[in-house]
Amino acid sequence: MGDKLVWNKRYEIGVEVIDKEHKKLFRILGRLFDFRQQEEKSQWVCQEAVKYFKDYALKHFQDEEEYMASIGYIGLATHARLHRNFRETTLPALERELEQMDYSENAIEHFLGVCAGWLVGHALVEDQAIVSGTVPERWERLLPEEEQAVLGQVIVSQLHNMFLLNAQQISNCYGGEKFGNGIYYRLIYETAEKKRWEFFLIFEEQLIVSTIGGVIDAKAKAIDAMMMNAARYTARQLIEYIKEHFPSLADVEVKEEQLLNYEQFHRIFEKNKPQCSLLFDTGKGYFAYCMMTSDTFEGESGASIIIENAMNKVEKYLSQNKAERAAASEKKKVLLVDDSEFMLKLLQQLLEKDYEVMTATSGLSAIRSITLSRPDLVLLDYEMPVCSGDQILEMIRSEKEFANIPIIFLTSRVDRESVKKVIQHKPQGYLSKSLSPELIKKEVDRFFNNDGNAGSDKKE
Known part of the structure; x- marks a missing residue:
């Protein structure tokens, strides 16, 4: 936070x-x-x-x-x-x-x-x-309140049956907010007709440690691979229990399971419309349950788990989580803003070793991200649709608290007229998307190595 x-x-x-x-x-x-x-x-x-x-x-x-x-x-x-x-x-x-x-x-x-x-x-x-005068699309597929209430009661009941937890439902419109250190578990199911259902179970780490960890190792203070694997099967059991109470889920079969980081989960959540999105306080930590359905989902995946690689994938996931948190307080924060998932993934992979990387696919999500976690640098796509890069820059600079956040434009246009338009907004710099990934990384490194004053050297 x-x-x-x-x-x-x-x-x-x-x-x-x-x-x-x-x-x-x-x-x-x-x-x-x-x-x-x-x-x-x-x-x-x-x-x-x-x-x-x-x-x-x-x-x-x-x-x-x-x-x-x-x-x-x-x-x-x-x-x-x-x-x-x-x-x-x-x-x-x-x-x-x-x-x-x-x-x-x-x-x-x-x-x-x-x-x-x-x-x-x-x-x-x-x-x-x-x-x-419009109605936001995010919540248009929500189940009726009566069905959500039943679902919430089913989950509360099963959490009590499994761990003697007296959980309380906090929200039936959980908006994907981050709460503590979380484990983001994704289960993908399909019907015989190839209709796809996705279930997201988000566990605060301390919940897993205090419940499953208490069974496996009473002295455990941090989550490990054994606990995580037990949590995976517990999550599967919870989904099976829910299926028994909802006929529409009777014939769905699991096809894939994944472990996500928060950024991956948030991008998926922002692009899809949940049928339910519930948040619970279990007394031992927070737990969220989200369910979505569609014939197709936009591509975004985490660490995919199969029987043969389960232990290795879980250990790697936990190790990455631990390393990211340990380094987060020391790393500079870079916010990537681009409507292209390909470009976001490319830049994130390029920068995440040395920087804490946040991503946004629109002007709205960029402002939200800046508000909740101020970045040290924004790499902003100049040719964003709907709300363009220069408009996003104007929004950021209109606020006293954000006005001095350094911004470097990424642009695919390097002709003289386009460059003049970019420069008139006085960003800290601009970089051509045609540059090699290594050169983009080099420019970001140079920006920070020069105490954030490298923006005068524009690269075409």
């Missing part, structure tokens, strides 16, 4: 009362971000900040729904459902955890991760749709 939460003009919808309330919510959460970094914490101060955030959020939801009703917004019912879930399920569950954990560091991290992620995503997607 980033060190602060700051407001961006991109979140404005042009309705004064709504924008004013959004800014206030960001400021309240921003104070909590500041508070968690203070060594001398006052639980009372934290309690008051959480209470203030909750009270103001509820007032905002009411005002926003009244405004939507006044303009006859067609998406009011869906929007109000998201508010209701956050108001009646998510916030109360997060408050209970804070109280039960005496406002511990983990509990505050959970609260901030879920609330900040929800608020940013909601402002960028659902709230922007109010003024455009």
Whole structure:
């Protein structure tokens, strides 16, 4: 999680009362971000900040729904459902955890991760749709609330049967927010007619250690390959248990299983529409369950596991996770923004050894990523569709907190006129996509080696 939460003009919808309330919510959460970094914490101060955030959020939801009703917004019912879930399920569950954990560091991290992620995503997607008069597509395939409630009860029941956990459902609209150190497990099923179902089970690491780890090794403090393999089969058993309660899943057969990192999971989640997306607090750690269905899914895969390579793949996955976390605090952060999955993968593979790499496929996801985790450099595709690279640059620089983030454009156009257009926006530099991967990496290295002042040397 980033060190602060700051407001961006991109979140404005042009309705004064709504924008004013959004800014206030960001400021309240921003104070909590500041508070968690203070060594001398006052639980009372934290309690008051959480209470203030909750009270103001509820007032905002009411005002926003009244405004939507006044303009006859067609998406009011869906929007109000998201508010209701956050108001009646998510916030109360997060408050209970804070109280039960005496406002511990983990509990505050959970609260901030879920609330900040929800608020940013909601402002960028659902709230922007109010003024455009559209209904966001992300939630259009959700199961009816009654079916989701049954599914949530089935999962809570099975978690209790397996581990005697008294889990509570926090959200039925989990938006892919990051919570703690997670294991992202993907199961791909197919029907006889080749209809594809995907199940994502996200375990906070401490949940696996305290449940499965307690059975395998009572003294375990960190997840290992044996625990991870046991968790895989536990996840499969959970899916089989769910299938028994839902006839539509009766004939699906597992085709593939994968282990993902957060970036891979988030890219898949952003591009597809879940039928359900549930978040639980088990009392031992967080757990999320997402289900999607389609005839085809856009390509994105993690570490694919088969019987012959299972142990090796799991050990490699855990080793990579550990190494990435150990290096993350020391590595510079680079945000890659490009609508091409091929280009993102190429650049990520190129840079991830020496840098902490984040990715975004649109202007909206770029702003969200910058808000939650400020990068040290942005490599930005100049020819982005919908919201172009120069527009994204303008959005970033319009905010005082983001204005000094270095940005280097990536462009496929190197003719004189195109280069003049790029230069007029005064980026730290620009690089041609026709350059070899090694030269692009060399330029990024040179930028940081020169304390971020290498942008004057443009490469054609």
